[in-house]
Amino acid sequence: MGLRRVAIVGAGLTKFYRRAQETPKELAYEAAKMALESCEMRLEDIDCVVLGTAPDAFDGVHMNGEYLIDGAGGKRKPYMRHYVGGGTGVLSPIHGWFHVASGMFDTCLVVAEEKMSSCYPHPAGAFLTIFDHTTEQPLYPTLIWIFAIEMNRYMTRWGLSKRDIALVSVKNKKNALDHPSSQVAAEITVDDVLNSEVMAWPVNRLDVSPTSDGAAAIVLAAEHIARRVTEKPIWIDGVGWALDTSYWCTRDLYYPDYVEVAARMAYKMAGIREPDKEIHVAEPYDPFSYKELHHMEGLLLCKRGEAIKLLVDGVTQRDGNLPCCPSGGALGVGNPIAATGLMKIIEIFLQLREEAGKRQVPGKPTCGVAQAWGDLMQVGTVVVLRR
Amino acid sequence: MTKRVAIIGVGTTGFRATTPDLSYRELTYEAATKAYMEAGIEPKDVDAFVSTAEDFFEGYSIADEYAPDQLGAVLKPLYTVPGDFIHSLASAYMMIMSGVAEISVVQGMSKASNMLTLSEMVGFAMDPIYNRPLKEDPVFIAGMEMMRYMYETGTTRRQCAQVVVKNKRNALNNPNAGHGALIDVDYVLNSPMVSYPLTEMDISPHSDGAVVMVLAAEETAKALSDKPIWIRGIGWCSDTPVLESWDWAEATYTRLAAQQAYKMAGIRYPRKEIDFVELNDEFSYKELQHLEALMLCKKGEAGPMTEAGATEIDGELPVNPSGGCLGVGNLFELNGGQKVLDVVLQLRGEAGKNQLKDVTTGLAHSWRGIPTATGAVVILSN
Amino acid sequence: MEELITKEMVERTATGLSERDIREGKVITTTWKPNLRYGWDNGPALGRYLAELKNGRIIGKRCRKCNRILLPPRMFCELCWRPTDEWVYVKDTGVVNTFVISYIDWKAGRIPKGQRPFTPAVIEIDGASPGMGILHLLDEVEPEKIYIGMRVKAVWKPPEERIGAITDIKYFKPY
Numbered sequence: 001m002g003l004r005r006v007a008i009v010g011a012g013l014t015k016f017y018r019r020a021q022e023t024p025k026e027l028a029y030e031a032a033k034m035a036l037e038s039c040e041m042r043l044e045d046i047d048c049v050v051l052g053t054a055p056d057a058f059d060g061v062h063m064n065g066e067y068l069i070d071g072a073g074g075k076r077k078p079y080m081r082h083y084v085g086g087g088t089g090v091l092s093p094i095h096g097w098f099h100v101a102s103g104m105f106d107t108c109l110v111v112a113e114e115k116m117s118s119c120y121p122h123p124a125g126a127f128l129t130i131f132d133h134t135t136e137q138p139l140y141p142t143l144i145w146i147f148a149i150e151m152n153r154y155m156t157r158w159g160l161s162k163r164d165i166a167l168v169s170v171k172n173k174k175n176a177l178d179h180p181s182s183q184v185a186a187e188i189t190v191d192d193v194l195n196s197e198v199m200a201w202p203v204n205r206l207d208v209s210p211t212s213d214g215a216a217a218i219v220l221a222a223e224h225i226a227r228r229v230t231e232k233p234i235w236i237d238g239v240g241w242a243l244d245t246s247y248w249c250t251r252d253l254y255y256p257d258y259v260e261v262a263a264r265m266a267y268k269m270a271g272i273r274e275p276d277k278e279i280h281v282a283e284p285y286d287p288f289s290y291k292e293l294h295h296m297e298g299l300l301l302c303k304r305g306e307a308i309k310l311l312v313d314g315v316t317q318r319d320g321n322l323p324c325c326p327s328g329g330a331l332g333v334g335n336p337i338a339a340t341g342l343m344k345i346i347e348i349f350l351q352l353r354e355e356a357g358k359r360q361v362p363g364k365p366t367c368g369v370a371q372a373w374g375d376l377m378q379v380g381t382v383v384v385l386r387r
Numbered sequence: 388m389t390k391r392v393a394i395i396g397v398g399t400t401g402f403r404a405t406t407p408d409l410s411y412r413e414l415t416y417e418a419a420t421k422a423y424m425e426a427g428i429e430p431k432d433v434d435a436f437v438s439t440a441e442d443f444f445e446g447y448s449i450a451d452e453y454a455p456d457q458l459g460a461v462l463k464p465l466y467t468v469p470g471d472f473i474h475s476l477a478s479a480y481m482m483i484m485s486g487v488a489e490i491s492v493v494q495g496m497s498k499a500s501n502m503l504t505l506s507e508m509v510g511f512a513m514d515p516i517y518n519r520p521l522k523e524d525p526v527f528i529a530g531m532e533m534m535r536y537m538y539e540t541g542t543t544r545r546q547c548a549q550v551v552v553k554n555k556r557n558a559l560n561n562p563n564a565g566h567g568a569l570i571d572v573d574y575v576l577n578s579p580m581v582s583y584p585l586t587e588m589d590i591s592p593h594s595d596g597a598v599v600m601v602l603a604a605e606e607t608a609k610a611l612s613d614k615p616i617w618i619r620g621i622g623w624c625s626d627t628p629v630l631e632s633w634d635w636a637e638a639t640y641t642r643l644a645a646q647q648a649y650k651m652a653g654i655r656y657p658r659k660e661i662d663f664v665e666l667n668d669e670f671s672y673k674e675l676q677h678l679e680a681l682m683l684c685k686k687g688e689a690g691p692m693t694e695a696g697a698t699e700i701d702g703e704l705p706v707n708p709s710g711g712c713l714g715v716g717n718l719f720e721l722n723g724g725q726k727v728l729d730v731v732l733q734l735r736g737e738a739g740k741n742q743l744k745d746v747t748t749g750l751a752h753s754w755r756g757i758p759t760a761t762g763a764v765v766i767l768s769n
Numbered sequence: 770m771e772e773l774i775t776k777e778m779v780e781r782t783a784t785g786l787s788e789r790d791i792r793e794g795k796v797i798t799t800t801w802k803p804n805l806r807y808g809w810d811n812g813p814a815l816g817r818y819l820a821e822l823k824n825g826r827i828i829g830k831r832c833r834k835c836n837r838i839l840l841p842p843r844m845f846c847e848l849c850w851r852p853t854d855e856w857v858y859v860k861d862t863g864v865v866n867t868f869v870i871s872y873i874d875w876k877a878g879r880i881p882k883g884q885r886p887f888t889p890a891v892i893e894i895d896g897a898s899p900g901m902g903i904l905h906l907l908d909e910v911e912p913e914k915i916y917i918g919m920r921v922k923a924v925w926k927p928p929e930e931r932i933g934a935i936t937d938i939k940y941f942k943p944y
Contacts, residue, residue, distance in 0.1 A: 003486045013774055014782035021784040021796060023516070030782040038773055055448040060801065062443040062511035065469050066759045069625045076643055079625040079761070080474050083467045085449040091466055095478070101485035104651075117786075120800075124877035129448040133807075134815055135841050136904050138936045140875040145889050148869035156867075156917055180779040200871035200887075201912075213783070239487065243465040245847055246453045249891050249902035253867065261462050269487075350773055357772035375452040410812030416845050430850050446807035456847035503806040511803050519801060 003269075006100045007226035007233030008093070008218050008385070010039030011346040016183040016214035016334030019117040024059050025071030028113040031215035031339075032073045035109065039219055039229050046219070047105035049074035051081045052092040052112040054337035054374075057126035058119045072111040072217075084243065085130070086287070086374030088112065089216075089341015090381035094239040096220045106222045113215040114336035123211040130376060132246070144208070148200040150253040150377055151290045155202060157254040158305040160290075162202055166193035167311050168289040169206050169331050175318065176328020178358035181343070183334035184210050193289075207289040209329075214336035216343050232353040238270030238384030248376040259298025259371060259380035266369070267300070270384040275300045279384075280365035281351050282322065283344035285372040286329040292316075295371055296324060298380065323361045326351065341372035345383060352387045392483050393608035393615030394767070396426025396601035397731055402594040402715050403565035405500040411445070411597075415457040415496055418597040422492070423459075426601040427611050430459025433601075434488035437475040438467045439495040439720045443508050446501065458494055458599070470623075471753045472598065472724030473763035477621050483604050490607060493600045495724035499593035499717070513758050518630060526590065528630065528757045530582035533672040535635035537584070539686075540679070544584055546690035547671040548575035551588050553699060554668060554707050558714025560740035561729075565594040565716040575671075589671040594716020598724035600731075614735045619748070619766045620654065622647025626760035633760060638673075641680035641752065641762040648750075648764040649682075657682050657750075661766070663704065663733065663743055665726035666752040668711040677752060678706060681764070700741060708733065708741045723753030723763060734769040814842045817856070823933040825925050829859050829897050837898040859896030861923035862944070866891040866902050870912040888912050892921060892941055905935070909942035919943055 012034025014020075014027055022030070028051075036042065051072050056064040065081030072079070082088065082095040089112050096110040116123040127143035154160070167190060176185035188206065196206040226233035242261035244251065251257075263275070272278045284295035293307035301322060302310055310316050316324035327333055327347035330340045348368035350356040366387045373380055398421025400406075400414050409417075423429060436458055440450035447453060451467035454460070468475045472495035479491040502508055510525045536542060549572055558567030575588040608615040624643040627633065645657075654660045661683065668674035675689035683704060684692055692698060698706035709715060709729035718725055730749035732738045748768045755761045790796055811819065814830065818841050821828040830842035834849040838857050845852050868890035872880055880886060888910075891902040907915060909924070921941040931937040 011774065013779060015779045015785075017783055017785040019786040019788070019791070021786050022782075027783065034774070034778060034782070056442045057448045060803070061515055062508060063441055063469070063755075063759065066512065066625070066628045066755065066761060067514065069761075070627050070629060074625050075627045076624060076639070078623050078644075078647065080478065080623065081469050082478070083449075083469050084451050084465075095466075098478075098481045098485040098487060101487075102481035103484060104481060122877035124873075125875060126448055128875045129446070130452060131904075132453075133446060133809055134811055134819070135935050138934055139889065139904065139906060141889060141904065142871070142873065142875040142877070144873060144877075145869050145871055145887075148871065149867045149889070149891060152869065152917070153867040180774060180776040197872075198870075199873050200869045241464045241466060242462050243451065243455045243460065245456050245461045247456070247841075247847070249866075249904055250900055252900060257462060262464075265464065346774075353773070355771045355773040357775075375449050378452055407810050408813070410810050410815060413812045413814075413844050443805060446805075446809065456843075457845070459847070459850040461847050498810065501807050501809050503808050504804050507804045511805065515801055516799055520799060 004101045004103060005223040005235060006097050006220055007235045008349050009221045009226050009230045009233055010035045010041065010219035011349055012038060012217045013181050013343060013346055014215045016181050016212045016336055018183065018210060018212060020213035024068055024113055024115045027115060027213065027215040028068050028071035028111050031217040032109060032111050035217035035219050041219060041229065043073050045107055046073065046109045047107045048078040048099050049109045050092060050096040050099060052088040052338040054085055054088050054114060055126055057129065058114065058116040058123055060118045068113060073109055084374050084379045084381065086337050087372045087379040087381040088338040090345060090370055090372035090383055091241060092342050093218060093236060093345050093383055094241060094381065097236050097239055100220050100222050106225055108220040109217065110220060111217040112338040112342035114339050115213045116211040116336060117213050144200045144203060146377065147288050148203045151202050153253045154290055154294055160308055162194060163190055164308050164312055165290045166190045168286065168292045169193050171317060172286060172325050172329040172331040175326055175359065176332025179328045179333050181333055182328055183212055185328060185332050203288065209287045209331045209335035212334035212336040214334060214339045216339045216346060218342065218346060234349050234352050235386050236383060237386045238266035240265030241381040244378045246376060253377055255304060256294055256298035256380060258378060259295055259373065260300065262380035262382040263299045266382040266384050272384065276302060279367055279369050281326060281348060281361050281368040282324045283327060283347050283370040284324060286325055286331050287335055289331065292324060295373065299369060299371055318361050326359050326361050344370040348385050352385060391605045391617050392480050392602055393617045394600050394731055395603050395608050395612035395615050396422040397728055398422030398425065399563060399598045399728055400596050401563040402596035402718060402725065404594055404716065406595040411496055411498050412457045414597040415494060418599040419458050422599040422601050428490060428601060433490050433492050435482045435491045436460040436463060436465040437479045437493050438465065439470065439472050439475045440467050441469045441720055443511060444502065444719055458492060471755050471763055472721055473727065473753050473765050474623055476727060476765060477623055479602050480618055480621060483602060490601065490603045495721040496597040497718040497721040498595050499719060500595050509757060525757050526582045529670045530585050532635050533584055536672055536676050539636040541687050542675055542690035544576060545572055546694050547589060547675065548572040549693050550668060550671045550674045551575045551713050554711040554713040557700060557708055557741060558710025561710050562739065564710045564714050566592050567710060567714050585670060591669045591712040591717040594718055596718060596721065598721060598728050616731045616734050617768050619768050620648035620652030621765045623763035628759060630758065638676050638680035640760045641677050644762050644764045645681045648766050652766045660748060661750050662746040662748050663708060664706050664750045665709060665729050666706065667722060667754040668707055668713050669717055669756055674706060681752060705743055708743060719756065723751065726751040726753060727765060730767050734767060814844045818842050819933040822937040823931045825928065827859050827861055827894060829857050831855050831857050838901065840894055840897040840901045840903060859894050863892040863894040863921055865915065865917055865919045865921060866893050867917060868907065868915050886912055888915060905938060906940040908940035
């Protein structure tokens, strides 16, 4: 049986701030409203609502999904929340996709929201509780440790230098200067990155994306409605997601298997055989500088260990052959966890419609991929979009 | 060409007040092993998994991290639905209907005994600006709702107490249930008051346990199982979480969810076409309120129906033959899972002493508990 | 160039605040300190692991099908999907698989000047399968001297101070 085609027809995004005055409901509302207005649909036209938000600990509300119902437009509608930690933002369109592809609904509003600033003394503290409560939490680990551990492993395996990896921060923060939502866009140099405060060697402050408040939303529609609503529907052609074992100490962290498994699932569905040739623009998740490279390899956009070469040769710049993170990514725009993933989806959406303003990559791209990662180096979520 | 989806395997550890001998990993592993054996599959045959968990109930942030190992889902598509088990079931159902999976697995678990400051956790879900600063134990919300419900429908406390008596008695014959008891209405009414008009006995005690189910698309279901239980209709709905705007007497979220499910199942006269119901009775009056919202009787009729014995196992519309939340225990996110499980067992003729005769269509319903107004309904047939 | 989402649209959606705005009361805030306590049942596998740590030993469990010795021990092998077999004591020495030199603590605060930075590491324990690591801290070594492949040994708390927790091992040091 052929899969029912589903397209993204509208999108909305709030500004990302380290601290926003708006409540989580208000942030969700702003993004949802903008998304509906962008395709001239009303809430009554929406059959169901799907919401993604990462750890409740940030917003400080248990059952955060319930709390956000009215802000996300879910009142008295079929409303469901989904969750895979940091991968949530790209799982959101996947979750919305099968609401529509299953034939049960024709339109779906997908909202992703995050308000990290409400967590005191610092949102990073909430990450203590993602580690195993018996075997790891008593050691008081923090998320930065696990990233630094992975970065160390990746650098050592391939003999990479921090100088080269810092180019990712430089590229993305510069790209973000053209993104309307950006929180930490800036023109910086490799030396700025290397001289920034060492948080957990080998991670420096400018290698890390900030904590943020923000929300994003998209509208999905089945084919017959999508074509009526917009001239440029962007089709969700491939979806994939995979979750690895929680025993992360038994895995060699230098390669993200979970991203490869998810990518293969999405590429198979989209009929992509040679991702490095058929994908024109990519938004891999970049919460840390080296992660963009790590994920590019997992997405099979280049061979293992070779992502650095593409970066250094300028292939991943906006005017290169395979632009990565033309939006500015998490490093440049900000990282309100669930909303970041959806922000990346929105970026590909805009790029394929040639509505990305100054960020537009040349060459009329027709196929793009967005990816997010989450948990204890565990989850990969991948979506392939086509014009 | 609409294909159908069936449940072909279920597994549970049973539900009891504490499970000190097992961690959450072993609980789920046990339920999964039983479910896979029944369905005749191995984890590698499964295309997608859905787990059900809420961070603050598990005590982890990002509860989905710890889901794959005990389901055999390492490096496979799995995500978590912070909702009720029936929401996860809907998700798994949609994945099969969309063509992305042929076989999917749904998991739910409760380790309520591990939650030491339970009422604070439930209270943590309340609005942080308007409601939480009142520092009230959240059970007041149920007390308030019960008052308004009784006022608008004329339902009496005795009728609510009758629900408790019936469900706890049913639970005595359910080997999976943790809180069966033989009591009478006066015992319920005279037990200590918690939040007027709710006494201790009107409120479900909690239980631990795990449930795993295997779903399959029609052809595969028929090939693997000789007793597939078909999902005829499914619906879910969330009303506003803002307490101040609530419908205090009617469970609108249940009515809308039921409407969606009935429409999908092609059911026009629920009272005639549904043989029995497993619904959320976390608080005694909720069984009555939900029965009315499911449109199985008119507003205000549920109380008298119960008093007359119509909802007993030998009545014309058995409600909660398994014992419900009052008899089995409140399982939080897993509540819907216990109800679907019992509907499946009844439809297969495997419900033991509480087996109903000649049943073909059952309804399982859940509500996410205070302070939410979210519910889900699924209609199953054999 | 055409833009679906413009700067003006986005600017209207949210208002930025600074820490100072909050501290100085420029915006009204409410605070809440949640009291969330859990008593997790550890089950037979982790339970034995902790009990043996109290005895000053590390124990794993074998899966005969993939022949891995699993650490921390589990009742079932997550890859073979079958119950595991015999308990196996492993050594308290191992090899550093990867490590970090951290200047921030779990609350994202910087450690006081002069204090030794944290050096957590993934340590592959001798006797367990290759690549079977546990997370722990390293100490009694200068951070700059740590390298991947370094051999380390556990430093235990004295028996009377052990309670059956991962912290019964104070840290690992080179040997």
